[in-house]
Every structure is written in C-alpha cells, then in structure tokens.
Amino acid sequence: MNNTLTFNRVASLSCYRYAYLTLRLLALSLSACAMLTGCDNSGERYFKDYHQRLANVLDTDPIPFPPLDSLPNFPSTRTLYVPVEDIRIGLLDAYELRRCGLFQLIADRNSSLGKVQDKTRQLRYELLLLNGLEKCVTQTVPASDDNPISQPLIDELTPIKQKKQQQLSSVIWNMLATGKEWRQQFVLYPHTFDIDNFAGLTANLAAMEDILTLLEYSQSQPDADNKPTHEITPKRIDEALANRLLIHQEKIHRSRYFGQLYYSIANATQWLNITTQLLNQQENTIICGEKRNQQQAEYLKNVFYRFYNPKIQSYLAELDSQYLQVKPVLQQVFNQLPTKHPDLLAYKEVFIDGNLHQAFRIAVLDHTKFWQRTFKRCQFKVGI
Numbered sequence: 001m002n003n004t005l006t007f008n009r010v011a012s013l014s015c016y017r018y019a020y021l022t023l024r025l026l027a028l029s030l031s032a033c034a035m036l037t038g039c040d041n042s043g044e045r046y047f048k049d050y051h052q053r054l055a056n057v058l059d060t061d062p063i064p065f066p067p068l069d070s071l072p073n074f075p076s077t078r079t080l081y082v083p084v085e086d087i088r089i090g091l092l093d094a095y096e097l098r099r100c101g102l103f104q105l106i107a108d109r110n111s112s113l114g115k116v117q118d119k120t121r122q123l124r125y126e127l128l129l130l131n132g133l134e135k136c137v138t139q140t141v142p143a144s145d146d147n148p149i150s151q152p153l154i155d156e157l158t159p160i161k162q163k164k165q166q167q168l169s170s171v172i173w174n175m176l177a178t179g180k181e182w183r184q185q186f187v188l189y190p191h192t193f194d195i196d197n198f199a200g201l202t203a204n205l206a207a208m209e210d211i212l213t214l215l216e217y218s219q220s221q222p223d224a225d226n227k228p229t230h231e232i233t234p235k236r237i238d239e240a241l242a243n244r245l246l247i248h249q250e251k252i253h254r255s256r257y258f259g260q261l262y263y264s265i266a267n268a269t270q271w272l273n274i275t276t277q278l279l280n281q282q283e284n285t286i287i288c289g290e291k292r293n294q295q296q297a298e299y300l301k302n303v304f305y306r307f308y309n310p311k312i313q314s315y316l317a318e319l320d321s322q323y324l325q326v327k328p329v330l331q332q333v334f335n336q337l338p339t340k341h342p343d344l345l346a347y348k349e350v351f352i353d354g355n356l357h358q359a360f361r362i363a364v365l366d367h368t369k370f371w372q373r374t375f376k377r378c379q380f381k382v383g384i
Contacts, residue, residue: 043192043264043315047271050307054275057299058282063274068266072350074186074259075343080177082170082338087163096153100136105129119179120249126164126171127214127242133161134236168218170338172211177339181253186347189256192264195315200257201322207248208329210241215336258326262351265319265360272316272363279370288378297378304371316364323357 048065055062088110097103109117109125117125136149137158176182185204193199217237288294330352350356375382 041194041197043195043312044267044271046195046307046312046315047268047275050303050312051271051275051278053303053307054300055278057296057303058278058285060278060282063278065274066270068190068263068270071188071263071266071356072343072346073188074183074347075341077178077183079341079343080173080339082173084167084170084174085163087160087167096136096149099149100132102129102132102136105132119175120181120245123171123175123214124242124245126168127237128239130161130164130168131236131239131242133157133164137161165218169215169336172214172218173337173339176211176333176337179249181249184256185252185258187256187259188263189259190263191260192267193260193315193319195311198261198318198322200252200255200260201325203248203251204255204257205326205329207252208326208333210244210248212329212333212336213237213241215333219336258330258351261319261322261326262356265323265356268316268319269356269360269363272360272367276363276367276370279367283370283374286374286378288374290379294378297374297380300374301378301380308371320357320361320364327352327354327357 052062097106105125105128109115109129137154176186185200214237286294286297286300288297334348334352374380
C-alpha cells in the first residue's frame with residue numbers, strides 16, 4: 001500500500017513537473033519570439049505562411065517572391081520643390097498694420113526664429129497674412145468714418161495680397177512635397193500593415209481634406225464685379241483651419257500612411273498572383289469526385305479556412321476599403337498642384353489614379369475564381 005502511494009505521488013510530481021516545464025518552454029518561446037522578431041504580425045508574413053502551406057499540401061516548391069523594384073517612388077525634394085518669390089513686407093505703418101492684425105505677425109516672421117520656420121508654420125503664416133491683408137484692403141477692420149485705413153497703405157498692400165494669393169498653391173505644395181512630416185506620408189514605406197492594424201487613416205484623411213480646402217481657397221478670387229474696394233465681398237480662410245495644420249502635423253509625424261498603404265497593396269497583389277499561379281499549375285493534380293480519394297483537396301480546404309478566410313481575406317477587404325476612402329481627396333489634391341514633373345505623374349498614375357488598385361482587384365478576383373472552381377468541382381459546401 002505504501003509502495004502504491006509512493007508510486008502515485010511520484011507519478012503526480014512527474015506530471016506536475018512535465019506540465020511546468022512545458023509552460024516554461026512555451027513562455028520562453030514567446031519571449032524569444034518577442035525579442036528576436038517582434039512576433040511578426042504583418043500581412044506579408046501571413047501571405048508567406050499561406051503560400052508555403054499550400055505548396056506543402058500540393059507537394060511542390062513555393063514560387064519565389066519577385067522584388068517590387070518597378071514601383072515608382074515619390075520624387076526627391078529637389079525635384080518637387082517649386083520656387084516661390086520671397087515678398088517681404090516691411091513694417092510700413094506700425095499703427096495701421098496693428099489695426100489690420102499684421103504688425104506682430106510680420107514682426108514674428110522677420111525674427112530670427114521666424115526665418116527658420118518649418119513648412120507647416122510657413123503655410124500657416126501665409127494664410128494668416130492673407131487674412132490680414134484682406135481686412136486691410138477691404139476696410140473690414142474696426143475704424144470710424146473719419147479714421148479709415150490710409151489709401152497709400154491700401155495701394156501698397158493690394159498687389160502684395162494678389163501676389164501672395166497666386167503663390168499660395170505653391171506654398172501648400174512645398175509643404176506637402178518637402179515638409180518632413182507630410183512628405184514621409186507619400187514616400188513608399190517597404191513594410192506592410194499588420195494583418196489587423198491599419199494605423200493612420202483617420203489622421204491623414206482629415207489632414208488631406210483640410211489641404212484640399214486650402215487649395216480650393218488658393219484658386220478663389222473675391223467677387224469684385226468692378227465694385228469699389230470697400231464694397232468687395234472678402235474671401236478668407238478660417239483661422240481655425242490654419243491653426244489645425246499644426247495639429248495635423250503632430251498627429252501624422254509618426255506615420256508613413258499613404259506610402260505604407262500603397263506598398264501593402266502592391267505586396268498583396270504580388271503574393272496573390274504567385275499564389276494563384278502555384279494553385280493553377282497544380283490544379284490538374286488535385287483529385288476530386290465521388291468515390292475518389294480527395295484527401296489532398298480536403299487539406300487544401302483546411303488551409304483556405306484556417307489561413308486565407310479568417311485573416312487574409314479580411315486584410316484584403318480593409319486595404320480595398322481604405323484605398324477607396326482616400327482616393328477621391330488625393331486625386332483632387334494632386335490635380336490642383338502646380339508641378340507636372342514626369343516622375344510625379346508616374347507616381348500619381350500608379351498609386352493615386354488607381355492603376356495599382358485595379359491590378360490588386362484583378363489579383364483578388366483571379367484568386368477567388370480558383371477557389372470557386374475547386375469548391376464546385378470537389379463539391380465542398382461553403383462555410384464547412
């Protein structure tokens with residue numbers, strides 16, 4: 001009896017130790033994964049795994065992934081920069097400039113710090129300056145009838161305002177193309193989104209919608225109709241929008257959103273194409289039919305439901321959805337820009353106008369058609 005108890009106790013301790021060691025090994029494995037690879041959750045990793053498992057079931061070699069070298073990149077800062085004539089406004093009449101809200105604004109811009117402003121703050125300055133100039137030249141400032149803005153000052157500021165208005169689209173473009181936080185959104189970022197995390201859409205979409213509003217304002221002109229200057233209906237930008245530029249800059253500075261979205265779509269398109277090619281090449285070897293051994297087809301179905309259906313299919317749908325959300329505003333923004341450099345046009349055609357997205361949808365459709373044929377031929381019921 002004592003021997004039996006001793007044996008049972010030893011057996012229990014052995015099971016406990018085995019379970020403990022198993023958990024420790026699992027914890028160590030997870031820890032090593034986190035330290036060495038960050039537990040890669042990227043869309044590319046899921047595609048690679050899916051492709052390899054299909055190749056294993058079909059007992060064939062996987063198709064090597066072709067490099068994405070032919071994608072056009074966002075052109076260099078030097079290529080895209082549009083020269084803008086520097087129109088400096090001196091402190092012409094300190095008193096009257098204060099009444100227009102311009103004195104301190106111009107003084108700050110001409111200071112040592114103002115001369116090294118980043119592109120976002122430069123654009124904000126131009127917008128606030130245009131608002132102040134509008135107030136001055138249209139007399140929409142607090143003033144009594146016997147104390148108007150002087151005509152010489154209006155005559156001095158009117159051509160400056162017109163020139164600044166003409167330059168505004170170039171200033172906006174230079175911020176997008178050469179400002180660090182804005183430019184990095186468009187440069188291709190060679191890392192796919194995580195399979196279930198697409199950070200950056202909301203912040204970048206809101207920013208581009210405000211940029212589009214500014215571009216539309218830059219093209220607008222006051223409704224003059226030969227009216228006297230003081231009767232012209234002024235068109236001004238909302239100062240809150242000008243100030244929001246700084247908020248947008250802060251929110252997007254850690255993301256590479258558009259470049260990552262485009263790269264993820266290109267990457268997914270390539271993986272879909274080579275995976276469909278792999279399946280099509282082996283399609284005739286997949287045995288299906290009544291009273292036939294279709295074990296291989298069953299294994300393929302399992303790969304579909306375990307790897308493609310729950311994760312990759314949702315990932316593809318989200319890529320498609322986000323692209324369709326950003327395409328309209330980006331097309332409108334890029335259609336109004338002051339430069340038509342061939343490299344930029346190539347980038348716009350592939351990514352913004354939709355050539356890449358069209359290829360992506362064709363790749364999704366071709367891949368779907370293979371599974372539709374196979375499910376029908378093997379009489380698999382969808383969802384089982």
